[in-house]
Amino acid sequence: MSLTRTTCPYCGVGCGVLAGADGTIKGDPDHPANFGRLCSKGSALGETVDLEGRLLAPQIDGVSADWDSALGRVAGAFGDAIRDHGPDSVAFYVSGQLLTEDYYLANKLMKGFIGSANIDTNSRLCMASSVAGHKRAFGTDTVPGVYADLEEADLIVLVGSNLAWCHPVLYQRIAAAKEARPDMRVVNIDPRRTATCDLADMHLRVAPDGDVALFNGLLSYLAGHDHFDARYIDAHVNGCHAALAQARATDPADAGLPADALDAFYRLWAQTKKVVTVYSQGVNQSACGTDKVNAILNCHLATGRIGTPGAGPFSVTGQPNAMGGREVGGLANMLANHLDIENAAHRDTVQTFWNSPTICDHAGLKAVDLFDACAAGKIKALWVMSTNPAVSMPDANRVAQAIANVPFVAVSDIMARTDTGDLADVLLPATGWGEKDGTVTNSERRISRQRAFLPAPGMARPDWRIISDVAAAMGFGTAFDYASPAEVFAEYIALDAATRPFGRDLDLSLFADADYAKLIPQQWPRDNARFFADGKFYHADGKARMVPVTAPALDHAGLTLNTGRNRDQWHTMTRTGKSPKLGAHLAEPYLEIHPLDAAAIGTAHGDLVAVHTDRGRAILRSLVSDRVAQGQLFAPMHWPRQTARGGTVNALVAPLTDPISGQPALKRSNGVSVKPYIAKWYGFMACAQRPDVQTPYGAISRTATGWQAEMAGSDLPQDWTETARSIARLPKAQPSVYEDRKDGTVRVALSSDGVIQAVLFVSDRPVTLSRAAAVSNVGSSMPPLSALAGRMGKDQPDPGAVVCACLNVGQTTLLDAIEAGATSVEALGDVTCAGTNCGSCKPELARLLARQNLRMAAE
Numbered sequence: 001m002s003l004t005r006t007t008c009p010y011c012g013v014g015c016g017v018l019a020g021a022d023g024t025i026k027g028d029p030d031h032p033a034n035f036g037r038l039c040s041k042g043s044a045l046g047e048t049v050d051l052e053g054r055l056l057a058p059q060i061d062g063v064s065a066d067w068d069s070a071l072g073r074v075a076g077a078f079g080d081a082i083r084d085h086g087p088d089s090v091a092f093y094v095s096g097q098l099l100t101e102d103y104y105l106a107n108k109l110m111k112g113f114i115g116s117a118n119i120d121t122n123s124r125l126c127m128a129s130s131v132a133g134h135k136r137a138f139g140t141d142t143v144p145g146v147y148a149d150l151e152e153a154d155l156i157v158l159v160g161s162n163l164a165w166c167h168p169v170l171y172q173r174i175a176a177a178k179e180a181r182p183d184m185r186v187v188n189i190d191p192r193r194t195a196t197c198d199l200a201d202m203h204l205r206v207a208p209d210g211d212v213a214l215f216n217g218l219l220s221y222l223a224g225h226d227h228f229d230a231r232y233i234d235a236h237v238n239g240c241h242a243a244l245a246q247a248r249a250t251d252p253a254d255a256g257l258p259a260d261a262l263d264a265f266y267r268l269w270a271q272t273k274k275v276v277t278v279y280s281q282g283v284n285q286s287a288c289g290t291d292k293v294n295a296i297l298n299c300h301l302a303t304g305r306i307g308t309p310g311a312g313p314f315s316v317t318g319q320p321n322a323m324g325g326r327e328v329g330g331l332a333n334m335l336a337n338h339l340d341i342e343n344a345a346h347r348d349t350v351q352t353f354w355n356s357p358t359i360c361d362h363a364g365l366k367a368v369d370l371f372d373a374c375a376a377g378k379i380k381a382l383w384v385m386s387t388n389p390a391v392s393m394p395d396a397n398r399v400a401q402a403i404a405n406v407p408f409v410a411v412s413d414i415m416a417r418t419d420t421g422d423l424a425d426v427l428l429p430a431t432g433w434g435e436k437d438g439t440v441t442n443s444e445r446r447i448s449r450q451r452a453f454l455p456a457p458g459m460a461r462p463d464w465r466i467i468s469d470v471a472a473a474m475g476f477g478t479a480f481d482y483a484s485p486a487e488v489f490a491e492y493i494a495l496d497a498a499t500r501p502f503g504r505d506l507d508l509s510l511f512a513d514a515d516y517a518k519l520i521p522q523q524w525p526r527d528n529a530r531f532f533a534d535g536k537f538y539h540a541d542g543k544a545r546m547v548p549v550t551a552p553a554l555d556h557a558g559l560t561l562n563t564g565r566n567r568d569q570w571h572t573m574t575r576t577g578k579s580p581k582l583g584a585h586l587a588e589p590y591l592e593i594h595p596l597d598a599a600a601i602g603t604a605h606g607d608l609v610a611v612h613t614d615r616g617r618a619i620l621r622s623l624v625s626d627r628v629a630q631g632q633l634f635a636p637m638h639w640p641r642q643t644a645r646g647g648t649v650n651a652l653v654a655p656l657t658d659p660i661s662g663q664p665a666l667k668r669s670n671g672v673s674v675k676p677y678i679a680k681w682y683g684f685m686a687c688a689q690r691p692d693v694q695t696p697y698g699a700i701s702r703t704a705t706g707w708q709a710e711m712a713g714s715d716l717p718q719d720w721t722e723t724a725r726s727i728a729r730l731p732k733a734q735p736s737v738y739e740d741r742k743d744g745t746v747r748v749a750l751s752s753d754g755v756i757q758a759v760l761f762v763s764d765r766p767v768t769l770s771r772a773a774a775v776s777n778v779g780s781s782m783p784p785l786s787a788l789a790g791r792m793g794k795d796q797p798d799p800g801a802v803v804c805a806c807l808n809v810g811q812t813t814l815l816d817a818i819e820a821g822a823t824s825v826e827a828l829g830d831v832t833c834a835g836t837n838c839g840s841c842k843p844e845l846a847r848l849l850a851r852q853n854l855r856m857a858a859e
């Protein structure tokens with residue numbers, strides 16, 4: 001079987017993958033991002049490329065249609081709106097998961113042909129503060145470093161980054177470097193104790209949004225202890241005095257950390273020349289996100305620790321092509337190819353190159369404003385591509401209403417049903433990963449090819465072509481006449497050449513004569529190039545700026561809600577949700593809550609809680625843990641309404657934004673109240689087909705034998721057999737019922753032709769039985785009464801909650817192995833195989849070992 005060399009479609013690490021049509025997925029040993037490694041999500045890609053749930057034909061008003069009708073409808077609606085209300089009455093909302101070719105064309109169509117800059121992207125929720133911070137400091141949006149710096153550094157400071165779960169292959173590269181050089185130090189700055197702490201020598205539990213105070217404190221410490229690089233500052237940096245004065249006016253105690261912890265961190269930073277500061281959403285997604293970025297950059301600029309091997313700030317990108325989107329200018333306040341909308345010479349050159357009838361001359365609406373404009377009736381036609389804003393935007397319920405309020409909505413997606421697609425007038429079927437060709441740029445500016453190894457399913461077309469087809473239907477055919485993504489890429493590189501005289505950081509000349517088919521992963525401007533060691537920046541005077549930043553006044557009263565990611569799910573779960581392996585890690589939306597807060601509220605581990613803010617409400621499983629500090633809550637962002645009724649966390653989050661970048665503050669919601677959610681009944685079902693859950697709380701997920709559902713109901717049904725049949729969609733299945741009135745439990749098994757199709761367990765308290773057992777019994781021909789016992793089949797021990805997703809190793813198996821003498825992560829791997837494939841679960845293995853050893857020592 002020949003394997004195709006392609007790139008993982010998930011995170012910004014940008015790992016090379018060898019993939020085959022038979023489902024083979026391997027890490028590409030020759031790709032410089034991962035050298036053969038993959039994480040759990042990458043390893044499970046083969047489970048996500050089947051056609052279940054795919055959108056295979058265009059749909060108009062919910063009815064399948066041919067392409068010409070769908071394209072005509074989109075072009076007509078956009079054309080009418082532009083004619084009647086002007087170009088700013090239409091908008092595109094796109095995604096860092098589009099390929100560069102798709103992104104380039106969406107931007108070209110909106111900015112050069114429609115003549116508006118109303119194209120914004122989910123990167124607004126992701127990277128906008130880093131972009132704004134880079135531009136303020138450097139004059140351009142430049143990531144100075146390369147991944148090798150993470151291995152060469154003597155100190156890595158992770159700020160607001162759960163690298164172990166979100167950039168697992170980079171985490172593994174750092175872990176390997178630290179093992180080879182034990183003197184290397186890692187500091188993790190996060191209000192939560194995450195899996196990433198396992199690599200850290202020091203965990204600073206900063207107060208939410210205490211980062212500006214922390215880094216302002218570092219800047220004044222560096223100045224006070226003679227660690228500024230006066231030569232570098234004199235030659236290359238402006239604004240040092242003002243930035244330092246502002247830093248000195250800050251009380252570092254506002255970071256919420258004890259003085260000795262601050263001092264230890266400041267000393268370590270000051271004494272280590274090779275420092276890389278890696279930062280991500282704990283920095284960007286904040287009302288002071290841009291200031292946080294500049295507080296970090298100030299420290300690197302003042303010490304000249306930038307652009308040299310093993311030193312520099314490093315904003316890691318989230319999505320596979322967040323960086324490519326920034327390059328093509330896909331944000332509402334950029335033009336194209338790192339050029340500026342406000343600059344008339346830039347606009348003229350781009351318009352001439354595109355030979356376009358018009359060019360936008362002012363910034364468009366940023367994501368939150370864009371959906372506000374939808375709500376206010378100002379947007380008459382909206383096209384959403386490759387993103388699911390009805391779930392991922394703050395104030396998600398109001399965003400869903402805003403989308404519904406737009407007279408015409410088109411959605412391009414690979415899936416037939418998403419929370420956003422359900423609001424569309426026209427659905428456009430896109431080819432997905434494995435079926436499409438193009439390029440992506442990763443966090444270290446490396447451009448890699450995605451290559452198709454599967455045929456396009458049904459009528460699906462690649463996004464670049466859908467955009468070109470709509471453009472043609474709008475009358476712009478000549479400028480959008482491409483036969484392949486290679487032609488689009490060549491035009492993008494040619495635009496780079498045409499705008500070279502403007503002297504930007506972006507330099508794609510390396511790709512000028514590239515053979516697209518054979519393109520190998522390469523960094524711009526050239527491999528291993530770092531920026532700024534030479535002190536050449538992109539402000540008009542050629543210098544960098546240190547920016548004075550003020551630590552925000554923080555109100556620590558009440559509960560605050562922090563949100564983020566799980567190890568094995570990707571965003572709104574349209575793809576990772578298809579994998580039983582990935583679903584097994586954490587199968588329900590949950591709220592992490594400190595034991596003291598849980599006690600005060602009156603909720604126990606495993607209960608349900610109702611969470612309220614002034615925006616909305618969610619019902620979540622409470623996960624009581626001191627991983628979160630007292631007063632702080634954490635909930636994952638992932639669950640859409642389609643798989644978790646009541647579990648969409650963005651329903652709670654207010655659309656507060658950073659004033660400079662427009663990025664929403666998704667990490668800190670105030671005014672949160674949590675109460676126990678008392679249901680009349682709690683249920684768990686394992687079943688063969690997708691269940692139909694209508695209870696106020698209901699979360700469904702895939703399992704190895706079909707599906708499972710966690711439920712909580714407010715009305716007691718008359719008849720449990722009928723309820724089970726209706727949830728399992730099996731009106732005629734043979735029931736077996738066991739009811740225990742004393743302990744308030746009911747169990748129903750449904751079978752057809754002697755095969756167990758579904759088992760329902762109901763209780764007046766949260767159901768505690770082994771999910772793995774119930775799941776494993778579905779599809780078997782065991783006697784129904786045995787299935788109702790809720791235990792594993794004979795000779796099969798219950799493995800417990802899944803820890804290693806790749807090899808399906810559960811917690812009970814691991815604890816048994818520890819008790820039998822395994823004392824290290826490696827030993828656990830030898831005995832159980834856990835952690836020996838992708839390694840993403842190694843931090844959890846280490847934690848289990850530490851916990852169990854403590855317990856055994858205490859006994």
Ligand SMILES: Nc1nc2c(c(=O)[nH]1)N[C@H]1C(S)=C(S)[C@@H](COP(=O)(O)OP(=O)(O)OC[C@H]3O[C@@H](n4cnc5c(=O)[nH]c(N)nc54)[C@H](O)[C@@H]3O)O[C@H]1N2
Binds near residue numbers: 189
């Ligand atoms: N498994 C998985 N991996 C992913 C993704 C996914 O969906 N799933 N998505 C990808 C994308 S698009 C992105 S953007 C990245 C995101 O990658 P990360 O940014 O690493 O992930 P998050 O979980 O969003 O947030 C990181 C951490 O910020 C912390 N934090 C919250 N508030 C503060 C604060 O005030 N200060 C500090 N210092 N820290 C704070 C949170 O507690 C959290 O642990 O992940 C990428 N990788």
Ligand SMILES: Nc1nc2c(c(=O)[nH]1)N[C@H]1C(S)=C(S)[C@@H](COP(=O)(O)OP(=O)(O)OC[C@H]3O[C@@H](n4cnc5c(=O)[nH]c(N)nc54)[C@H](O)[C@@H]3O)O[C@H]1N2
Binds near residue numbers: 412
């Ligand atoms: N509370 C909270 N909210 C957050 C965050 C947070 O940390 N906390 N993080 C934010 C961040 S950083 C991000 S990046 C966003 C991500 O949020 P979204 O972008 O909304 O999430 P995804 O689930 O990745 O949506 C991608 C969509 O594109 C579809 N798709 C997949 N492949 C293709 C393709 O090739 N073509 C087309 N046309 N469609 C395709 C998928 O089926 C899916 O519907 O969420 C943001 N929202």
Ligand code: SF4
Binds near residue numbers: 042
């Ligand atoms: S770290 Fe995992 S999700 Fe990210 S690119 Fe690599 S394999 Fe894909």
Ligand SMILES: [Mo]
Binds near residue numbers: 125126127318319
């Ligand atoms: Mo992101």
